[in-house]
Amino acid sequence: MLIVQKYGGTSVGTVERMKAVAERCLRTQRAGHQVAVVVSAMSGETNRLLELTRQLHEDPNDREVDVIISTGEQVSVGLVALAIRAAGGKARSFLGSQCKILTDSSFARARILEIDGQPIKDVLAKGEIAVIAGFQGVDDKGNITTLGRGGSDTTGVAIAAALGADACEIYTDVDGIYTSDPNIVPNARKLDRISYEEMLELASLGAKVLQIRSVELGMKYGVRIHVRSSFSDVEGTWVVPEESSMEKVVVSGVTASRDEAKITLEDLPDMPGIAARMFAPLADENVSVDMIVQNQGYDGTTDLTFTVPKGDRKRSVQLLTDKVPDIVGTKGERISYDDEICKVSVVGVGMRSHAGVAKTMFELLAKEGINIQLISTSEIKISVVIARKYAELAVRTLHDGFGLSLPPADRTGL
């Protein structure tokens, strides 16, 4: 088989850990596989370099920042290649410009357009291990680009797609994807498999194990992603196409996000264009609005509630008061907000065919006396906003209520 292994900054954080990475690569190779490795910068290195740029320029040019921070991965590939050689193997490093990982020219957040897998295939065919720099690429003018934070996951999956690899193993400091946060739900269960779609919903909700773009890319090219621990040999979680998921479960996971605040506008005139005018000033200032719920009243007025990142709440209220005083009141008297909220979500592809999930979810919360402030649903996710103090209780209640601590075969009812 051809296997791509991606190691994060912690996994290559010291010389000793690099040696462990080298050993694992060689073990995989000795088991009869071809191995391509994607590595991140040593942990702390990217931040060290960013700090240098900030000492020189308060708003440093993105092209130059990419030239600087891409050196983190460049050092890592050279060192890991040396570690593999020191352990008796054959290895060759590749930079983004050598692979060649062609991206657009959006410095600091470039997107991969194309990868020429041939140079890597040539090296693998000679029995060598290819060690590829994550996070970086090159545009069509030869400029160095970077893919944004977490970009090494994306490189790993993109390389796996370009090589037609049998699997892309993402090595991290947890041993897989869990049905919920084990810190909140002690009996959270590690998932053997999860679909790309579910993983996308979970990733964006705070289960920050896999970079979301890497999952999108995996879905697009059908790359089988194996999330597993770099500190053990146990199987982790496979992120795979829905049809190949053996666990035909209704709900796969429960997550909570505490990073948002809620803003409510009451008694707005109920007429076309109000919502558009409301959100324009926020969009102009790059405030990302998440859940939006509007309730039409009977009296020609309407209530509008939405969530924003907690750190943007104060600025958002100010922006609305300043920019659309005719809607929110010149003193903002129609605005209220709540920072003490929490968004709890259940995710699962099985919801598509099981109508009762929402009902069960609401009943489980009601039984615990937890009031629901907002509801928002997608095809495979139901999210509710509740008071923050109930976050852990809600997650545990839903986790147990949907039987997530049991293997799928043992669950009854929903």
Place this chain on the structure above:
Amino acid sequence: MLIVQKYGGTSVGTVERMKAVAERCLRTQRAGHQVAVVVSAMSGETNRLLELTRQLHEDPNDREVDVIISTGEQVSVGLVALAIRAAGGKARSFLGSQCKILTDSSFARARILEIDGQPIKDVLAKGEIAVIAGFQGVDDKGNITTLGRGGSDTTGVAIAAALGADACEIYTDVDGIYTSDPNIVPNARKLDRISYEEMLELASLGAKVLQIRSVELGMKYGVRIHVRSSFSDVEGTWVVPEESSMEKVVVSGVTASRDEAKITLEDLPDMPGIAARMFAPLADENVSVDMIVQNQGYDGTTDLTFTVPKGDRKRSVQLLTDKVPDIVGTKGERISYDDEICKVSVVGVGMRSHAGVAKTMFELLAKEGINIQLISTSEIKISVVIARKYAELAVRTLHDGFGLSLPPADRTGL
């Protein structure tokens, strides 16, 4: 004018010094010039990276080492470009692969084959400052190469040649080339001009201000090199073609090297092939032999004396005893050595037309009671080996004897 400025590791060693470099670049630009800057890695960075490689592999692969250590200059170009932007200028960084500095594939000691100056010229034509990574290049397969220690000087001169620059300014921590080491000769005089040929002899003798290959390159392409201090604005020393040197002096400088040891073989059979057999084992082990003097005796035997780097002396004696016992004696009884020597040289293009320099040199030394052990001459240099304890006395004596502390016009006689 088009001016190339090269800054070494000390000149870009801190964020503050990078700001000073940026200011100087912009000052040069405001004076009406186009400016291309070549920078080294921040001081200490290359050694830090080399230390990492050694922790992973006792004999690290040169290709991977080049991938790793070339990041030092990569970080520098990005940071200096940011510093210029922060100071209100326009700047763009270039890596060796972007310039494009094509080299052979001799990793760790690559030689420049060709430079495509067009991308840099395009940037300069737009009024921007080009910031170019020193020390690194790329081979025809896209591998990163490095030019060896001091390679940034070579990059600077090569870039100046490729751009047809009017001058290549080498910024360093001394303010020019001196007639001798000011630590030994307090009245050593800074040279206004020196020819490439003289600089080559001086550089290889220990005046380690300019990397020797950069001088060769400057001579080949007629690049006018200006060695000057990065901490002041005073004129330094111009290294220029001989014909444009205004100082038609006989002797330009006096240097001493204490890095060598002397090995003598006495009473060797005087027959063809002896010298070749003697030096073969040393060449095989990369011992670089410097001065070689052979004296034929009257009795069918010959004496052979040569110098080697001090650190190689012990190994050299062992190698000769082991490999050519029939020549040196099975117990090495024909070998003797002396670690306490010093090589003192006077250099000057004027020697070509002045026969009396050697005579004057020997007389000056004799007057001080300094015995000459070995003599070796080239077209523009005379070197003698003397006891180390006389090193400083010899240098001062020759410096004053040839009148080097006086401006050329004020010198009398030789």
